[in-house]
Every structure is written in structure tokens, then in C-alpha cells.
Amino acid sequence: MQMQMIENTLTFTNPFTQALPADPETENTRRQVQNALYSRVRPQPVAAPHLIAFSHEVAQQLGLSQEDITSPTFTQVFSGNKILSGMDPHATCYGGHQFGNWAGQLGDGRAINLGEVATDDGHLMLQLKGAGPTPYSRSADGLAVLRSSVREFLCSEAMYHLGIPTTRALSLIGTGEQVMRDVLYDGHPALEPGAVVCRVSSSFVRFGHFQMLAARNEIDLLRQFADYIIKTEFPHLRPANPQDGYVRFFNEVCERTADLMVHWMRVGFVHGVMNTDNMSIIGETIDYGPYGWLEDFDPNWTPNTTDAQHRRYRYAQQPAIGQWNLLQLANALAPLLDSPKPLETALTDYARYYERRWQEMMAQKLGLPAYDADLVTRLLNILPREEMDMTWCFRLLATVNPAQPDAWQHLNPAYYQGAPRQPDLIKSWQAWLGQYHQVLDQQGVSPEQRRDKMNAVNPKYVLRNYLAQLAIDAAEQGDYSRVNQTLEVLRHPYDEQPEHENYAAKRPEWARTRAGCSMLSCSS
Ligand code: AMP
Numbered sequence: 268m269q270m271q272m273i274e275n276t277l278t279f280t281n282p283f284t285q286a287l288p289a290d291p292e293t294e295n296t297r298r299q300v301q302n303a304l305y306s307r308v309r310p311q312p313v314a315a316p317h318l319i320a321f322s323h324e325v326a327q328q329l330g331l332s333q334e335d336i337t338s339p340t341f342t343q344v345f346s347g348n349k350i351l352s353g354m355d356p357h358a359t360c361y362g363g364h365q366f367g368n369w370a371g372q373l374g375d376g377r378a379i380n381l382g383e384v385a386t387d388d389g390h391l392m393l394q395l396k397g398a399g400p401t402p403y404s405r406s407a408d409g410l411a412v413l414r415s416s417v418r419e420f421l422c423s424e425a426m427y428h429l430g431i432p433t434t435r436a437l438s439l440i441g442t443g444e445q446v447m448r449d450v451l452y453d454g455h456p457a458l459e460p461g462a463v464v465c466r467v468s469s470s471f472v473r474f475g476h477f478q479m480l481a482a483r484n485e486i487d488l489l490r491q492f493a494d495y496i497i498k499t500e501f502p503h504l505r506p507a508n509p510q511d512g513y514v515r516f517f518n519e520v521c522e523r524t525a526d527l528m529v530h531w532m533r534v535g536f537v538h539g540v541m542n543t544d545n546m547s548i549i550g551e552t553i554d555y556g557p558y559g560w561l562e563d564f565d566p567n568w569t570p571n572t573t574d575a576q577h578r579r580y581r582y583a584q585q586p587a588i589g590q591w592n593l594l595q596l597a598n599a600l601a602p603l604l605d606s607p608k609p610l611e612t613a614l615t616d617y618a619r620y621y622e623r624r625w626q627e628m629m630a631q632k633l634g635l636p637a638y639d640a641d642l643v644t645r646l647l648n649i650l651p652r653e654e655m656d657m658t659w660c661f662r663l664l665a666t667v668n669p670a671q672p673d674a675w676q677h678l679n680p681a682y683y684q685g686a687p688r689q690p691d692l693i694k695s696w697q698a699w700l701g702q703y704h705q706v707l708d709q710q711g712v713s714p715e716q717r718r719d720k721m722n723a724v725n726p727k728y729v730l731r732n733y734l735a736q737l738a739i740d741a742a743e744q745g746d747y748s749r750v751n752q753t754l755e756v757l758r759h760p761y762d763e764q765p766e767h768e769n770y771a772a773k774r775p776e777w778a779r780t781r782a783g784c785s786m787l788s789c790s791s
């Protein structure tokens with residue numbers, strides 16, 4: 268009966284697998300896959316699936332009721348134990364540049380697309396992450412642990428509620444099985460509880476899909492694939508001819524990527540692994556691995572220990588890496604064009620477009636109608652001088668009265684030491700607040716207008732690294748209430764939630780050096 272309900276609600280149309288060529292091999296063996304975009308593969312059944320958390324909004328988007336979600340059938344289907352009729356499970360083939368080097372074929376090694384459903388305004392692909400090996404799993408097991416699945420689930424929903432393009436998470440399901448992982452890469456593997464997240468997006472296609480086809484010189488398929496993606500994900504482009512279409516498509520990917528970088532910079536999000544296989548063609552945040560949130564404002568910070576030496580993916584470098592990744596995408600698309608010139612122009616435009624959007628964003632963060640270069644530059648020099656919490660800083664700036672001589676003290680709670688220490692830094696704040704006062708005056712901004720506008724772009728609640736870890740610690744003990752409460756709080760990141768003040772607290776001292784809070788690796 269219940270099975271019937273979910274099946275009736277979800278209508279699978281599967282345009283991706285209908286339109287694009289499949290790998291003819293259907294055995295689930297690891298291999299190189301040529302002349303195909305995907306391989307059909309079934310999720311690996313699990314012992315004792317149980318629902319840990321789900322997203323109301325995503326369920327609603329799919330037309331699933333509370334009853335559907337809490338039915339045993341739901342848990343069976345979204346753990347990979349049951350395939351509904353109409354589903355067409357498959358893993359896709361892509362390559363990518365990892366940390367600047369071409370890595371060849373990667374592919375969905377631990378993701379299985381179940382199928383695509385039609386929605387009121389388009390289509391959504393449902394994807395299980397951690398549902399067992401695929402032809403692209405290389406030497407790994409295709410599984411995911413509870414720890415990394417909680418992080419993926421909570422952060423994708425948190426990003427959505429922050430107003431940032433992202434893949435979504437429908438559900439987080441424990442598998443009742445144990446998975447072996449070496450968390451610290453130090454030769455001490457241990458068993459951890461396994462889990463599966465059902466991710467949802469219009470498309471999980473990455474820059475690396477295009478790169479793989481170009482690298483294999485499968486140009487006809489590259490063209491077919493590009494045409495397909497333009498038609499299904501960028502239908503508004505309506506190009507006059509194919510060449511025009513590829514250029515407009517690339518331009519739009521550049522703009523969406525720039526917009527995404529601006530968002531990440533606004534909220535202090537550091538993705539951690541901006542490899543080209545982790546760059547969404549539709550401009551969403553994708554693949555939540557060793558990501559982190561800036562606590563003290565350190566532009567050089569990266570949460571990813573795998574990248575500790577070169578810090579390629581550090582906070583401040585993300586927009587430039589976005590451009591580098593787009594250059595790799597341009598190289599992949601070039602065989603479709605008579606001349607690469609328009610792609611080069613688009614890459615130059617990316618930098619200009621990013622700069623303009625970043626300036627608008629910084630003006631908004633300060634509650635100003637117009638960007639003021641000197642004011643912003645000076646602020647960005649002050650923030651990293653002593654450990655100052657980025658999130659707290661901008662929330663406090665919204666209520667500071669810069670006309671008062673001791674206004675700088677209003678910012679004390681943002682400092683990890685309780686207040687700025689160096690007299691010189693206090694002087695810098697005094698001078699800056701004086702200048703802020705003047706600029707606000709010149710631009711005719713009243714305090715009330717400023718506060719509400721600033722609070723609408725400067726979140727109070729973000730998924731601080733230690734908050735994710737606290738949710739994980741409880742979940743690993745079988746207590747899922749903290750995961751669910753964290754999700755609830757993060758559904759309203761810009762609101763004051765006096766009853767949840769503890770979720771806004773700066774990183775406690777114990778979290779400074781604890782694995783999972785300050786140090787994360789790609790292994791999950
Ligand atoms: P990521 O660092 O998560 O972007 O993963 C890079 C590549 O490794 C992708 O092709 C993943 O599918 C693959 N991968 C990561 N973890 C696993 C795993 N546990 N099993 C199989 N493949 C994996």
C-alpha cells in the first residue's frame with residue numbers, strides 16, 4: 268500500500284538516460300568507460316536502514332507527504348534496498364583536474380542516480396550517495412560514513428536556506444552497517460556507522476563530464492552532450508545556431524560560477540576541494556566533503572588537511588580557482604567552436620563580472636547603497652589582525668553606532684580574546700568607524716534601514732565546523748535529535764532565534780584543534 272503511494276507520487280521520466288548513450292557493459296566491475304555518459308548499476312542492499320533526518324522542503328518539492336517519508340518503504344527505497352518501477356539507476360562518467368593535475372576518469376564512484384522525476388517547473392534527479400560500488404569506484408568501496416553524510420545533509424540544506432545555489436538533500440538514512448575508514452590517514456583504520464544521503468538537483472553534471480569526453484577525443488558525443496545540457500538545463504538561451512549556443516552556454520556558466528563564488532565569500536564558506544569534478548555545470552555548490560566555515564577571519568584558511576601544504580583551495584583563492592576551472596571547461600568546449608576567441612573573452616569577463624558582483628555584495632554587507640573601495644579595503648586589512656569571528660563581526664556592525672567615540676567596544680564579542688589587544692588595532696577600528704560614519708552619512712543611510720538590510724545578507728547562524736561535529740558525536744551515539752535541531756536552526760539563518768543562542772556561539776576552545784572541527788580530509 269505505502270509502496271504504491273510513493274510510486275504514484277514520483278513519476279520517473281529519465282531524460283538523461285533516455286537521450287544519452289549508455290555503457291553497454293552491465294556487470295558492476297571497475298573499468299574505463301568509453302563512448303558513454305553512464306553505466307547502469309544497482310545500489311548495494313544494506314542490513315538495517317533507518318531514517319535519521321529529512322528535508323521538509325525537498326519532500327514537498329517532490330510531492331512527498333510526511334506519511335510517505337516516515338513509511339518503511341521510503342527508508343527501503345532511499346537506502347537503495349528497493350528500486351521503484353520507472354527508476355533507471357546509473358552512475359555517470361566524468362574526469363577532472365584534482366589539485367591542478369589531470370586525473371583521468373573519476374566518475375560517480377559512490378553516487379548512484381536513481382532516476383529523474385518531472386516537477387512543476389522542470390525535473391529533478393534523485394541520487395544516492397554512499398549506496399555501494401560502481402564501475403567508477405576505482406579502489407574504494409562506494410560507501411559513505413555517518414560522519415560525512417551528516418555533514419553533506421546539514422550543509423546542503425543550510426546553504427539552501429542561506430539563499431545559495433546548492434544541490435539539496437532529501438534524506439539521511441543510517442544503513443545499520445559498519446564501514447572501515449582511516450579518518451586521520453595515519454594507519455589506524457576503524458569501523459564507523461554507514462549512511463546514505465539522497466541528494467537532489469536538476470543536474471549533477473560537472474565540468475569534468477565535458478573534460479572527459481574532450482580528453483578521449485569523443486567529439487561527436489561531446490557535441491551531443493553539450494546540446495543536451497543546453498536544451499535541458501539552459502532552455503532559456505534559445506541560440507540562433509549551435510556555435511552561438513556553446514558560447515552563450517559558456518558565458519552563463521561563467522556568470523553562475525562567479526555568482527556562486529560571491530555567495531561563498533559573503534558567508535565565509537570554504538569548499539575545500541574545488542577540483543573540476545566538483546564544479547557543477549549549473550552553478551550549484553556540490554560535493555560537501557572537507558568544507559568549512561571561516562570562524563576567525565583568515566583569508567588563507569582551508570579546512571582540508573590534504574591541501575594544507577599549498578592551500579590551493581583557501582578561502583581567498585576560491586574566485587581565482589573558479590576561473591582556473593572555467594579555463595579547463597573552455598578547453599574542453601573548444602573543439603566545438605571554430606575559434607576559441609569567444610571563450611577567452613568570456614573568461615576575461617568572468618573576472619570583471621565577479622569584481623562587480625563582489626563589490627555589490629560587500630556594499631550590502633555594510634548596509635551601503637554604493638560600494639566604497641577605500642572603506643572596504645581598510646576593513647579587510649583590519650579583520651585578520653587578531654582572531655575575529657567573521658559572522659559575529661558583521662552582525663555586530665549592523666547595530667554599531669559609529670558616531671560614538673567608544674563604538675569599537677561594541678565589536679568586542681566578535682574577538683576570540685574578548686577584545687582587540689593591540690592599541691594600534693583599537694586605533695585602526697576607531698579610524699575605520701569614523702570613516703564608516705561619514706560614508707553612511709554621505710550615502711544617506713539611517714541606522715534602522717541599515718540594520719535590517721545588513722541582517723538580511725549577514726547570517727547569524729552558519730554550520731560552524733564544531734556544530735556539525737556536535738551533531739555527529741550525538742548521531743554516532745544513536746541520538747539524532749541534535750542533527751534535527753541543527754537543521755531547524757539553520758532553516759532561519761538570518762533571524763534572531765533567542766532560544767537558540769548557543770548555535771550562534773563562536774568556536775569553543777576545545778574545537779580549535781579537534782579533527783572534524785578544524786582538520787578534515789578527503790577521506791570519507
Ligand atoms: P571527491 O573527493 O568526493 O570529489 O571524490 C573524488 C572521486 O573519488 C570521485 O570520483 C568519487 O566518486 C570517488 N570516491 C570518493 N570516495 C569514494 C568511495 N568511498 N568509494 C568510491 N569512490 C569514491
Ligand code: MG
Binds near residue numbers: 544554
Ligand atoms: Mg566529487
